[in-house]
Amino acid sequence: MDRIRIRGGHPLRGKIAISGAKNAALPLMAASLLTEETLVLRNLPHLADIATMTHLLAQHGTELSMAGEHPGGGHMGHVLALRTGKITATEAPYDIVRKMRASVLVLGPLLARCGRARVSLPGGCAIGTRPVDMHIGGLETLGAEIELDDGYIVARAPQGLLGGVVVFPQVSVGATENLLMAATLARGEVILENAAREPEVGDLANCLNRMGARIEGIGSDNLRILGVDRLSGTDYAVLPDRIEAATYAMAAAITGGEVELLGARPELMEAVTAALGRANVRLQPTDCGVLVSAGKARGEDDPGGAGLLAIDVTTAPYPGFPTDLQAQLMALMATADGAAMITETIFENRFQHVPELMRMGADITVKGATAIVRGRGGSLHGAPVMATDLRASVSLVLAGLAAAGETVINRVYHLDRGYERLEEKLSGCGADIVRLVD
Ligand code: UD1
Secondary structure, X not given: OOEEEEEOOOOXXXXXEOOEOHHHHHHHHHHHHHOOOEEEEEEEOOOHHHHHHHHHHHHHOOEEEEEEEOOOOHHHOEEEEEEOOOOOOOEEOHHHHOOOHHHHHHHHHHHHHHXXXXXXXXXXXXXXXXXXXXXXXXHHXXXXXXXEEOOEEEEEOOOOOEEEEEEOOOOOHHHHHHHHHHHOOOEEEEEEEOOOOOHHHHHHHHHHHHOOOEEEOOOOOEEEEEOOOOOOOEEEEOOEOHHHHHHHHHHHHHOOOEEEEEOOOHHHOHHHHHHHHHOOEEEEEOOOEEEEEEOOOOOXXXXXXXXXXXXXXXXXXXXXXXXXXXXXXXXXXXOOEEEEEEEOOOOOOOOOOHHHHHHOOOOEEEEOOEEEEEEEOOOOEOOEEXXXXXXXXXXXXXXXXXXXXXXXXXXXXXXXXXOOOHHHHXXXXXXXXXXXXX
């Protein structure tokens, strides 16, 4: 199994091209099941999760062709054409779904287009139980008959889905996306209340409208969808990954460096910009993206300045501070001045990076959903570590970049699920980071 070795202590300086957003790309790929025409997706990131979705779609009958780099290359990414002339299988098997929870996003499109679907339950995962009750309840409101059979969601809507009002009891990105896709082909009007407002949901809705859907209220928590008979193909560029961009912003900050994030969209990163601003890290829009510069440490050339400052942050649905950045922020706070309080409100078990960060010298106390991080102004040390999920793994990369000595991160496959060419992007800015292939 591959590992990543980092020798810390090098301030990052340079430019990092931000890839297309994984969490936008996955639902957009699933949306290709809604039409028999070709959907072309540009700026698709090269990631293990994207490969998993291509396997899943291929076994439903989607023909996929990779058109390679976008003309002009660079961070414009990859182009994938998806065409599902006929859905040849309506079952999403356990073997694929268990690898990636987002596989459940095929449920809505399969049901809307074929009137039936059999999708494995995603089951538990490292960061919590993550049920799919809101996906199921929402589809039932649109007239689907759903039962659970042997670990599978078996859904039927032989006469097609109907209009209705779905009120989500809690904000869910995935349930909003599944219902949004299903609703595009419903007979009548569907209203989704308390819908997720994440930019990736908006990206999906914009693409669906380009395919002929009639969705209003994009960007709000109240989506109105007037069902249409059929959708067509289109050509669509996936939005840049705000989580990847913010992760590299924190990488620059934790090393006291300065990095320009090419292609990053500042308007999608407002909560992060505000939080990092309080921590003495500046994010400024540029012509090409966002420039990140870490505050000067006390006693350096700006004698009045401070280094990284401890801040309190609570995760929340968009536009709040993303849960997908909580682990990275914790690594950053482990090197700040003072005590930071980080509260996780989205997932119940998302502190698995804590013991690993503590092995690197971090001082963290967890009480329920809150972690108190007592920063020590940059005294982390390298260690062999491993993590159990994507964002936890990358928090260890950040800690390793700041730590004295050598850090070896095991289970690199977690990183490959969500960070395209991570070692290349970081070493291009001066990090001492290599992949050790066993
Ligand atoms: C998506 C993101 C993930 C991010 C998360 C929250 C993708 C592919 N993944 O995951 O990176 O961390 O949003 O921003 O876009 N819940 C239920 N019942 C349901 C559905 C969800 O109780 O039917 C709960 C979950 O357990 C969780 C909360 O709702 O506590 C939010 O989860 P949700 O927004 O659905 O996350 P995902 O869509 O799985």
